[in-house]
Amino acid sequence: MAKQLSVSVTHEIGAPAQEVYAILADYRTHHPHILPTGTFKSLVVEEGGTGAGTVFTAELSAFGRSQHFRMRVSEPEPGRVLAESDLASDLVTTFTVTPVDPKRCTVTIATQWTPASGLAGWF
Structure with missing residues (x-):
């Protein structure tokens, strides 16, 4: 059985937590603009568009x-x-958006998955 992998990064943002969360939760307008352009080729919203219940393809x-x-x-x-x-x-x-003070927050992006077995699972 393959072992689950995880990767995460945390960065401090010079903006209020509420504003940062709103940007992350807006999959129609704002979220696509924070994705790394060299890696993400598309993000298309199928249902919803803001927060819970949103379904998208990427x-x-x-x-x-x-x-x-x-x-x-x-x-x-x-x-x-x-x-x-x-x-x-x-x-x-x-x-995960965590307030530092009223004008700053940290954002932690964490991904967990079980890769395919063998060498192909790493790519």
Whole structure:
């Protein structure tokens, strides 16, 4: 059985937590603009568009391969944690926004998944 992998990064943002969360939760207007352009080729909203209940497809290109995902958004802690769950696998990406003070916050982006077995699972 393959071992689940995870990767995360935390960064401090010079903006109020509420504003940052609103940007992350807006999949129609703002969220696509924060994605790395070299890696993400598309993000298309199918249902909803803001926060929980949003369903979107995304194309990701890495290591010369393209992958397509269909994701559903939930809000385990509304106003603080957004989670994107792939509908075809156990891949989950969470965005956790934590206030530092009224004008700053940290954002932690964490992804967990079980890779395919063998060398192909790393790419």
